Amino acid sequence: xxxxxxxxxxxxxxxxxxxxxxxxxxxxxxxxxxxxxxxxxxxxxxxxxxxxxxxxxxxxxxxxxxxxxxxxxxxxxxxxxxxxxxxxxxxxxxxxxxxxxxxxxxxxxxxxxxxxxxxxxxxxxxxxxxxxxxxxxxxxxxxxxxxxxxxxxxxxxxxxxxxxxxxxxxxxxxxxxxxxxxxxxxxxxxxxxxxxxxxxxxxxxxxxxxxxxxxxxxxxxxxxxxxxxxxxxxxxxxxxxxxxxxxxxxxxxxxxxxxxxxxxxxxxxxxxxxxxxxxxxxxx
Amino acid sequence: xxxxxxxxxxxxxxxxxxxxxxxxxxxxxxxxxxxxxxxxxxxxxxxxxxxxxxxxxxxxxxxxxxxxxxxxxxxxxxxxxxxxxxxxxxxxxxxxxxxxxxxxxxxxxxxxxxxxxxxxxxxxxxxxxxxxxxxxxxxxxxxxxxxxxxxxxxxxxxxxxxxxxxxxxxxxxxxxxxxxxxxxxxxxxxxxxxxxxxxxxxxxxxxxxxxxxxxxxxxxxxxxxxxxxxxxxxxxxxxxxxxxxxxxxxxxxxxxxxxxxxxxxxxxxxxxxxxxxxxxxxxxxxxxxxxxxxxxxxxxxxxxxxxxxxxxxxxxxxxxxxxxxxxxxxxxxxxxxxxxxxxxxxxxxxxxxxxxxxxxxxxxxxxxxxxxxxxxxxxxxxxxxxxxxxxxxxxxxxxxxxxx
Numbered sequence: 001x002x003x004x005x006x007x008x009x010x011x012x013x014x015x016x017x018x019x020x021x022x023x024x025x026x027x028x029x030x031x032x033x034x035x036x037x038x039x040x041x042x043x044x045x046x047x048x049x050x051x052x053x054x055x056x057x058x059x060x061x062x063x064x065x066x067x068x069x070x071x072x073x074x075x076x077x078x079x080x081x082x083x084x085x086x087x088x089x090x091x092x093x094x095x096x097x098x099x100x101x102x103x104x105x106x107x108x109x110x111x112x113x114x115x116x117x118x119x120x121x122x123x124x125x126x127x128x129x130x131x132x133x134x135x136x137x138x139x140x141x142x143x144x145x146x147x148x149x150x151x152x153x154x155x156x157x158x159x160x161x162x163x164x165x166x167x168x169x170x171x172x173x174x175x176x177x178x179x180x181x182x183x184x185x186x187x188x189x190x191x192x193x194x195x196x197x198x199x200x201x202x203x204x205x206x207x208x209x210x211x212x213x214x215x216x217x218x219x220x221x222x223x224x225x226x227x228x229x230x231x232x233x234x235x236x237x238x239x240x241x242x243x244x245x246x247x248x249x250x251x252x253x254x255x256x257x258x259x260x261x262x263x264x265x266x267x268x269x270x271x272x273x274x275x276x277x278x279x280x281x282x283x284x
Numbered sequence: 285x286x287x288x289x290x291x292x293x294x295x296x297x298x299x300x301x302x303x304x305x306x307x308x309x310x311x312x313x314x315x316x317x318x319x320x321x322x323x324x325x326x327x328x329x330x331x332x333x334x335x336x337x338x339x340x341x342x343x344x345x346x347x348x349x350x351x352x353x354x355x356x357x358x359x360x361x362x363x364x365x366x367x368x369x370x371x372x373x374x375x376x377x378x379x380x381x382x383x384x385x386x387x388x389x390x391x392x393x394x395x396x397x398x399x400x401x402x403x404x405x406x407x408x409x410x411x412x413x414x415x416x417x418x419x420x421x422x423x424x425x426x427x428x429x430x431x432x433x434x435x436x437x438x439x440x441x442x443x444x445x446x447x448x449x450x451x452x453x454x455x456x457x458x459x460x461x462x463x464x465x466x467x468x469x470x471x472x473x474x475x476x477x478x479x480x481x482x483x484x485x486x487x488x489x490x491x492x493x494x495x496x497x498x499x500x501x502x503x504x505x506x507x508x509x510x511x512x513x514x515x516x517x518x519x520x521x522x523x524x525x526x527x528x529x530x531x532x533x534x535x536x537x538x539x540x541x542x543x544x545x546x547x548x549x550x551x552x553x554x555x556x557x558x559x560x561x562x563x564x565x566x567x568x569x570x571x572x573x574x575x576x577x578x579x580x581x582x583x584x585x586x587x588x589x590x591x592x593x594x595x596x597x598x599x600x601x602x603x604x605x606x607x608x609x610x611x612x613x614x615x616x617x618x619x620x621x622x623x624x625x626x627x628x629x630x631x632x633x634x635x636x637x638x639x640x641x642x643x644x645x646x647x648x649x650x651x652x653x654x655x656x657x658x659x660x661x662x663x664x665x666x667x668x669x670x671x672x673x674x675x676x677x678x679x680x681x682x683x684x685x686x687x688x
Contacts, residue, residue, distance in 0.1 A: 057600060057680045078604050085602020096597045096684065100292035110601040157601065 003066075004164060004196050005031035005054060010063030010073070012049050023049040025219040026063070031198070033164070036191040036229075038207040039200045040236060041216035047200045048169055050216070054198060055088050055167045056080040068164070085113055089158030089166040091187075093173035095150040097142040097157075103129060104138040107156045114161070128156040132186055148179030155186055159195070166190060168199040172206065184209050188229075204236035289591075290615055300583045301623035303576030304663065308627025308656045310569035313634050316646035318562030322555045323647055335521035336416050339374065339511040339528060340543040341365045353553040364541050366508040373531050374513060379524050382514035384411040387506050389498055391462040393448060393491050401448050405485045406461055408506075410495035413439075416512040417475075417487065423453035424470030427494055436497055437469040441488040445471045464501070466493065521546055573659065576623070577667040584616050584671035588678075595675055596683025609676035616668020617661060624660025628653045 012024040024046045031037060039047050052058040053065065056072060057080075065073040072083060084090075097106045108118075108125035116124075129135055132152040142150055151171060158166050168187060172180035180203070188209045191197050199210065207213045213233040215223040227233035290297045341364035346355045366385070375383050387408040394400030414426055427437055438459075445454055449468075458467050475487045499506055515524040529544045536542070588595070595608060603611075635646050 052681050055600075057684075078606070081599065081602055081604040084600065090600045092684070094687070096593070096600075098594055098597065100289055109598070113598075113602045113604070113607055161602075 002032050003030045004033040004068055005029065006066040006069075007054070008064045008066075010053060010060045010065060012046075012053060012058065013061045022219050024053065024060070027219075027221055029214070029221065029224075031196060033196055034191070034194055035212055036188070036197045036210045037199065038210035038213045038236070039198060039216065040202070040204070040207070040213060045216040046219040047216050049219075051167050051169050051198060051200060054165075055090060056083050085110060086161060087163050087165060089161065089163040091151070091154050091158050091166065091168035091171045093170040095142070095147070095154045095174070097150055097153055099142050102139050102141055103134065103145065103153045103156075106142070106153055107160050110157060110161050125156070125160055128160040129153070131159070132156045146179070147175050148182055151175060151179070151183050152186060155183065155190075159190060163195070165196045165198070168197065170200050170202065172201065172203065180206070204232055207232050207236045287615075287618055290618060293587075296583065297619060300580055300619055301626065303579040304573070304620050304623025304660055305627040305630055307569065307573035307576045308624050308660060309631045309634060310572055311566050311659075312628060312631035312648060312652055312656050313638075313646065314565045314569055315562055315652050316631070316635060316648040317638070317644055318558055318565075319649060319652075320644055320646040322558050324645060325554050325558075326551055335515065335518045335547055337513040337515065337521060337525050337528065338543075338545045339366060339370070339513065339532070340545065341509065341541070342543065343540050344543040345545070345549075352556060353549050354556075356553060361509070361543075366511055366542065368506060368508075369535060370532055370542075371508065371511060373535050374511060374528055377524070377527050377531060379516050379520055379527070380513055381516045382412050382415055382512075384409055384413055384416045384512045384514075385495060385506075385508045386510040386512070387495065387498060387508055389461070389493065389502070393444065393459050393461050393466075395448060395459050399448060401444060401489075404444055404448075404489050404491055406491045406493060407485070408493050408495045408498035413492060414472075416514050419475060419487070420473050421470040422473040424455045424468070426470055427492065436464060436466050436493065438466040439470040439472065439492045440468055441472050441486075441490045442474045443486075443488040444491055461491065461493075466491070521548070573663060577620070577663040580616055580620055580664065581667035581671060583619075584612065584668055585674065587615075588612065588671050588675040591675075592678060592683045593686035595678050596680050596686065599678075599680035600684060605676040608678075609672045612672035612675045613665065613668045616672065617664035620660045620664030620668075621657065624657045624663075627660065628656055631656075 007027055007029040010024060010027045010029075011022065014021045014023055027046075027050060029050075039050065041047050049058070053060050056067075056075070059075070059080075060073050063073065064071060067083065067087070072080070075083070097103075098109070101109070104122060104125050107128050108121040111121040111124060126135070126138060129138055132155050134149060134152055134156065137145060137149060137153075140149075142153070145153065151174075155171075158168075166187070171183055171187070175183060184206055187197055187199065191209075191211075199206075201207070207227070208230055210227070210233075211229060212224070212226045213236050214221055215235055223235045225233045225235045340361055342361035344356060344358055344360045345353045348354050371383065371385050374380070389406040389408050391406050392400050392402050393404050393406065412426070414421055421439065422442070424439070427439055440448075440454075442452075445452060445468075448454075448459060449457055453471055454468050455471070456467060458465050460466070472487065495506075513524065513528065515521050525544050525546050532542050532544075533540075598608060598611075599605075631648060635648055638644050638646050
C-alpha cells in the first residue's frame, strides 16, 4: 500500500452529554504519498479539526489513523510531539512566527527540539530560507517582513525538518492575490519534490495547484475528486460558480418578509420593491 | 532560548528580579554586619592584649554545660567584695606574672583653686597596671613600689589631665583627694573605648593611687572590687583561671560568691547573643525573599498566559511537554539566579558604603555569597515550577487560537 495517511471511520467529538458536538463524523480518507490535496468546505464543516487530527495535534475520539502504516490514533502526547517534529510541517493562516526571534531563528526552532547544535541548526535553517527565496532576510524580525514574506518564512520553518507531510491551514487567508500566488507556487514546488501536502482553502481558484479536492460539510466528506494540476476540479467549480447562499439571497429573503407584512402605506411598500428590483437588475 | 524571551522583555525581567535583589541584599548585609561586629569584638579583645583573668565579687554569671556564659548580671556583685585573703591566695598560685587588685576610693579630686572633677574615679592599685590593662604611660612613669616615701603620688587618665589641669602633661603638679595632697607622676595614653566590660570604669577618668598607701591611711577596710591576673603564659589562661576558681572556692569553704572571667568568656557570650540576633533578623529578611519568589511566580503565570500562542506554535512544531516545562522553569531560574548574583554584587556595594559612611565594618564571607546564590536558585525552582507545569499542560489547538 502506498497510502501515507489512512483514516478509517474517524470521529472527533467535543463536550459531554447533551452538549456534545460532532466536529468530524466517521471520516475515512486515504492519502497517497506525493498527493496535493485541497480541503474545502464552509466554516464549521470540520476542515481544521480534520487537519489537527492528521497533524497529530489531537487524538480522534473514535476510529483508527494509520500514518505510514503505523497506528497513531492512540499515541501519548509525547510520542505525538515526536511525530510532529520529525514528519509533519505546519503552515498557519496567521503565520505564527515568534515575534522575538529573527526569521532565521524562527526557521531553526523545530531543529532545537531535535537537540541539534546551534551552528548546524542555523546552517540548515539558512538553506530552508534560501529555498523559499528569502536568503537575504535572515536577520529580519517578523514585523519587518510583509505578509507574504512571513508566510514564506513559515513555510521554510515547516520544511526545515524535511517532513513527509505538510499541513497548510488556509495559508493564503491573510494574503493578497499576488502573495497568495507566490505561496502557492512554493507549495507546488514542495509538492513536486515529493512532499505530501494537505491544504485547507476557501478559494476554489487555488485548487488548480492540487491533485485532488476534498469537500467537507457538517463533519463529513461529501465529495472527493482527483484532478490534473492546472485545472479546477468540477466540484470546486460548482461551488465557485454557484455559491449556495450569498448576502443577496439574505436580502431577498428579508424583502419577501417585508412584502408579507400588511402595510398601511402601500406606496412606500411598492417603492421598496421597485428599488430592490432595480438593484437586482443592475447586478445581473 | 529561555534567555531570549527574558531579554525581549528586559524591563519586566528586571522588575521581577528586583524583589530577589532586595531580599538577597538585606539577608547578606545583615549577616555581614553581624559578622563584622563579631570580628570587631574579637579585635577589641585582641587589642586588650594578653589573656588576663578578672576575679570579681559575687556570682555575676551563669554558664551552660560547655562553660559558655548564658547570662551576665553585674549587679550581683552588690554586697560582696573580695578580701585581702583572696588576694594573698591568688598571689601564691603558679603560672602568674602579675596580680593587680583594684579598690575604689571615695573622694573627689580637686585643685587648690577649687577646680574639681566629680566624675573621676579614684582607684587604689598595686602591681603593674600598665601591663594588665595593656596601656602605656604617655607622660611620666608608673607608680614605684616605694611606700617609704612620704610623698604620695598618682597616675592619672588623660581626661583628668585635661579637665583638672587643662594641660596634656601636668607632671609634678599637685591636687587633693580627701584633703590629702597627691602629686602627678604619670599620665596614661587615651584608652580605647571598649564595649566588652560594660561596668569597667572609664580609665581616662581615673586617678590611680598606691594600694599600700591607701591601706595605711584609710580608716575603713580595703574593698577590692576586682583583681586582674595576668598569667605567665597566655595560652595557659584556662588552667590559671581554673586554679583561681579552685583556690577561692576552698578559701571561701565552697561558697559560690565570686566570679572568674576570662576575655574569651566575654567574646563567646557576645558572639552567642549576636548569632541569635543575626539569625532572627535574617529570618525576617528571608520573608522578603519569599515575597520575591511569589512575585516571580506571579510574573511567570502572566507570562504563560500572554505567551499561550507561542506555546501552541512550539508544540505544533514538535516541542514535547517536558521541553516546554524546561523552558519556563529555566526562565524562572535564570530570573532568580540573576537576581541573586546582582543581589550579591549590590551587597558588596552596600558593604563598601557602610564601611565608608558608618563605623560598622561588615564582612561578607564567601560562603554567605554562595549560600545566597543557591537560595536564589532554589527560589526559582520552587516558584517557577507551578507556572511551567501550567504552560506544559496547555492544549496545542486551544493555544494556537491565541494571537502571537
